[in-house]
Amino acid sequence: MANLTQSTASRLARRIGDRGPVREFLMFALAGELYGVELTRIKEILSPPPITMVPRAPRNVVGVCSVRGLLVTVLDLRRTLNLEERPLTRRGRILLGAAESGEVIGLLVDEVRHVVRLAANEIEPAASALGGDVSEFVLGIGRPAGEFLILLDLPSVVSG
Amino acid sequence: MAELSDKAREEFFSEAQEIIETLSRNLLSLDSAIKAGISDPSLINEAFRAVHTLKGLAGLFGAARLGALSHRLEDVLDDLRLGRIELAQEVLDVLFGAVEAYTRILQAEKADSDEDLDVEQLFVELERIGAGATEHESPVADYELDPGLLAVLTEYEEHRLRANIALQMQLYRLRVQFDLATIDKVLEDMKERAKRHGEIITYLPTGEATSADTIELDLLMASRDDLATLIGSLGADHVVIEEIPRRARRSHPATMPPRRLTALGRGESVGMQPELERGGLEQAASLRSLTQTVRVDIRKLDHLMNIVGELAIVRSAFGRVAEKLRGEGQRKLAAELQRLHRNFDRRLGEMQDGILEVRMVPLGQVFDRLARVVRQISREVGKEIRLVITGAETEIDKLIVEELSDPLMHMIRNAIDHGIEPGQGRVEVGKPLAGTIALNAFQKGNHVMIEVEDDGRGIDLSRLTEKAISLGKLSRSEAQEMSRDEALALIFLPGLSTRESADDVSGRGVGMDIVKTNISKLGGVIDVHSETGIGTKMTITLPITLAIVSALLIQAGKHTLAIPLSSVSEAIAFEEAAVRLVDGREVITLRGQTLPLCRLDRLMALESAPHSTSRRRFVVVAALGQRRLGLVVDFLYGQEDIVIKPLGKSLSAVRGFAGATELGDQRVGLVLDAAGLIEEVLAGIEAPRTLERASG
Numbered sequence: 001m002a003n004l005t006q007s008t009a010s011r012l013a014r015r016i017g018d019r020g021p022v023r024e025f026l027m028f029a030l031a032g033e034l035y036g037v038e039l040t041r042i043k044e045i046l047s048p049p050p051i052t053m054v055p056r057a058p059r060n061v062v063g064v065c066s067v068r069g070l071l072v073t074v075l076d077l078r079r080t081l082n083l084e085e086r087p088l089t090r091r092g093r094i095l096l097g098a099a100e101s102g103e104v105i106g107l108l109v110d111e112v113r114h115v116v117r118l119a120a121n122e123i124e125p126a127a128s129a130l131g132g133d134v135s136e137f138v139l140g141i142g143r144p145a146g147e148f149l150i151l152l153d154l155p156s157v158v159s160g
Numbered sequence: 161m162a163e164l165s166d167k168a169r170e171e172f173f174s175e176a177q178e179i180i181e182t183l184s185r186n187l188l189s190l191d192s193a194i195k196a197g198i199s200d201p202s203l204i205n206e207a208f209r210a211v212h213t214l215k216g217l218a219g220l221f222g223a224a225r226l227g228a229l230s231h232r233l234e235d236v237l238d239d240l241r242l243g244r245i246e247l248a249q250e251v252l253d254v255l256f257g258a259v260e261a262y263t264r265i266l267q268a269e270k271a272d273s274d275e276d277l278d279v280e281q282l283f284v285e286l287e288r289i290g291a292g293a294t295e296h297e298s299p300v301a302d303y304e305l306d307p308g309l310l311a312v313l314t315e316y317e318e319h320r321l322r323a324n325i326a327l328q329m330q331l332y333r334l335r336v337q338f339d340l341a342t343i344d345k346v347l348e349d350m351k352e353r354a355k356r357h358g359e360i361i362t363y364l365p366t367g368e369a370t371s372a373d374t375i376e377l378d379l380l381m382a383s384r385d386d387l388a389t390l391i392g393s394l395g396a397d398h399v400v401i402e403e404i405p406r407r408a409r410r411s412h413p414a415t416m417p418p419r420r421l422t423a424l425g426r427g428e429s430v431g432m433q434p435e436l437e438r439g440g441l442e443q444a445a446s447l448r449s450l451t452q453t454v455r456v457d458i459r460k461l462d463h464l465m466n467i468v469g470e471l472a473i474v475r476s477a478f479g480r481v482a483e484k485l486r487g488e489g490q491r492k493l494a495a496e497l498q499r500l501h502r503n504f505d506r507r508l509g510e511m512q513d514g515i516l517e518v519r520m521v522p523l524g525q526v527f528d529r530l531a532r533v534v535r536q537i538s539r540e541v542g543k544e545i546r547l548v549i550t551g552a553e554t555e556i557d558k559l560i561v562e563e564l565s566d567p568l569m570h571m572i573r574n575a576i577d578h579g580i581e582p583g584q585g586r587v588e589v590g591k592p593l594a595g596t597i598a599l600n601a602f603q604k605g606n607h608v609m610i611e612v613e614d615d616g617r618g619i620d621l622s623r624l625t626e627k628a629i630s631l632g633k634l635s636r637s638e639a640q641e642m643s644r645d646e647a648l649a650l651i652f653l654p655g656l657s658t659r660e661s662a663d664d665v666s667g668r669g670v671g672m673d674i675v676k677t678n679i680s681k682l683g684g685v686i687d688v689h690s691e692t693g694i695g696t697k698m699t700i701t702l703p704i705t706l707a708i709v710s711a712l713l714i715q716a717g718k719h720t721l722a723i724p725l726s727s728v729s730e731a732i733a734f735e736e737a738a739v740r741l742v743d744g745r746e747v748i749t750l751r752g753q754t755l756p757l758c759r760l761d762r763l764m765a766l767e768s769a770p771h772s773t774s775r776r777r778f779v780v781v782a783a784l785g786q787r788r789l790g791l792v793v794d795f796l797y798g799q800e801d802i803v804i805k806p807l808g809k810s811l812s813a814v815r816g817f818a819g820a821t822e823l824g825d826q827r828v829g830l831v832l833d834a835a836g837l838i839e840e841v842l843a844g845i846e847a848p849r850t851l852e853r854a855s856g
Contacts, residue, residue, distance in 0.1 A: 052719075055816075
């Protein structure tokens with residue numbers, strides 16, 4: 001796990017270096033916390049269409065749905081992150097992103113807020129902010145204007 | 161390889177691939193022709209043309225390795241075609257080697273790899289064969305042929321003349337008056353008719369014509385029929401047929417050395433026995449002639465099929481609107497819409513059929529490849545094998561064909577290696593020396609059946625069960641209770657091979673289980689039938705297409721599920737009271753036969769519908785090959801055409817589903833994998849619940 005964390009940190013550090021100081025994150029709410037994923041990682045934000053449960057599927061899979069003819073597997077981000085489960089409200093949305101395999105995956109979130117721009121010095125790498133045992137999904141902690149934002153690495157979330 | 165657009169590259173590869181397949185087919189036909197003692201010059205010619213075209217193509221696309229091989233191969237084929245070297249099995253071996261080399265080169269080019277492909281040995285072999293070329297002495301002088309005619313024979317024509325004389329054919333001269341306006345057609349026509357009797361070797365204008373609109377040609381023909389027959393068949397007012405008499409054998413050989421004179425080689429002779437000039441014109445012509453067909457990426461057809469699927473949803477909406485209008489008393493408008501709906505429905509059906517038809521390819525594509533493998537393995541292991549193919553024209557979805565070649569290849573390897581006895585062993589038990597492998601394909605309803613049958617020693621059941629016991633796959637008492645079919649099915653267990661050594665072609669113990677898995681992935685099943693001492697027959701049952709299927713929509717628990725109709729034999733009412741428990745498994749009796757049951761809601765741990773217990777339920781009988789399974793479901797909705805979409809990679813570990821389909825009204829329904837379910841339930845394996853779903 002320590003190795004993972006280090007690699008996450010270095011990955012993050014590298015990205016910051018590569019892409020200049022300011023990045024855009026989409027902010028969303030989940031189980032009372034605020035999260036962010038990099039905007040470029042998101043293909044689309046959807047109001048949830050009817051989702052068909054898939055028996056025998058891994059626990060974090062809600063089911064499958066059709067997005068204009070494309071079959072999309074939908075994951076419950078609460079289950080992926082081991083958060084308390086709760087039924088969706090009408091504010092619930094699905095974020096579409098691509099897994100490392102190229103498969104398009106939907107992520108169920110409670111509510112989408114807005115886009116924030118974070119400079120490098122507003123992001124704490126996960127390792128230094130949270131110490132050792134951090135999930136590889138977490139890139140770091142963002143602190144825009146006094147808020148607390150858990151930044152997720154979308155490809156690893158949807159691939160895990 | 162030179163820089164090319166992706167599209168041009170794709171075109172190049174698929175065209176080269178096609179040519180190589182044609183070449184391979186030609187060589188196989190040549191192989192069987194030789195074995196039957198027939199000489200068919202057109203086959204060598206075709207092979208030569210294929211290689212020639214490939215050389216041109218390689219040149220155009222800067223594929224140097226392909227070009228180098230084609231160049232050398234072309235020389236050898238040219239020698240063969242002109243009779244300078246004799247077509248023997250050893251020569252064919254080298255030619256088949258060249259086909260393999262082509263395939264490797266093409267793969268390397270595709271991957272843009274510069275790896276050393278080790279074709280040097282092949283080049284040496286080709287060189288060696290070419291060095292054996294000899295100039296023949298001519299028996300042509302035995303005939304009273306016009307020296308003027310002989311002088312203008314091309315080398316190829318001279319070879320054909322010699323070959324025909326060697327076959328004891330009689331030579332004839334046909335003096336024919338042609339109308340200049342129609343000569344092309346009439347000449348073609350004559351050649352076609354002449355084929356029944358022999359071969360027209362060459363033709364030459366006589367220079368005498370009765371009018372300015374006609375031309376007189378002397379046709380030199382070889383035939384085994386007598387003059388009267390030919391006159392009866394080819395004779396006409398403007399045709400004079402004469403036999404060319406044989407001279408008394410002269411003591412000295414012919415002095416005339418007719419070398420490649422091309423007075424006839426231009427223009428007018430092209431339509432005849434194809435005269436091949438190795439120049440640019442020929443190359444341009446052959447490249448052009450291949451553009452009759454359009455190659456389409458199968459994904460584009462998938463896309464079209466998806467659109468058809470969505471249009472079908474629109475169609476259902478039409479129907480609903482029409483119903484609604486009728487309900488609101490707008491009868492006239494409703495009737496009009498209903499008419500449009502029907503029309504739309506019909507056209508959509510035609511479009512769907514059209515797209516499906518385009519996806520279909522004959523199984524011959526994969527059978528040809530297998531024929532090559534059979535030849536190769538039979539020579540490797542020193543067993544003589546006769547391959548009998550029937551039903552190569554049976555059509556099946558392109559995607560299925562692609563996935564079939566590996567499993568079939570493995571089955572054939574098994575048949576040759578384990579099934580067919582060595583030659584001596586066969587003779588001792590009174591079988592013909594050559595083992596027979598039959599590859600039969602035929603359509604049966606919505607399925608294509610492929611049989612791989614050998615007349616070998618059959619599967620040794622006692623050895624098979626012993627091996628399974630020693631591997632700990634089953635206990636001795638289980639083995640004793642097993643039926644014959646169950647015992648035969650042991651060959652599909654992983655790691656099982658009845659051959660002790662692993663030094664030969666198959667017998668490595670990987671194989672039939674993988675074959676079975678691959679076949680199930682295509683929605684098919686495989687059955688095995690074997691008689692000791694008589695042979696083994698494996699039967700693969702496959703759906704014709706994966707693109708669109710008729711399905712039965714059912715409800716199980718809260719789920720709406722689809723079962724492909726191709727795997728459903730019937731649906732009956734379910735009576736709880738009729739269920740019997742045998743060895744812990746639920747069964748019912750259907751027309752005197754035992755039918756194992758599977759309660760879908762329990763197997764899949766489905767949430768049950770509110771009043772599912774009080775309601776009437778049904779049994780859908782799924783049948784594939786010889787196996788049947790009764791699926792207990794809550795409701796039958798009816799039949800619908802569906803487009804099956806595969807579940808994403810993240811769900812690839814989930815068993816029991818072939819994919820999902822859109823049900824209209826935005827919902828998605830899962831499609832049951834009948835073959836997989838039958839497998840899972842009948843094999844009695846507990847479903848591996850990949851990740852136990854928590855109760856919450």
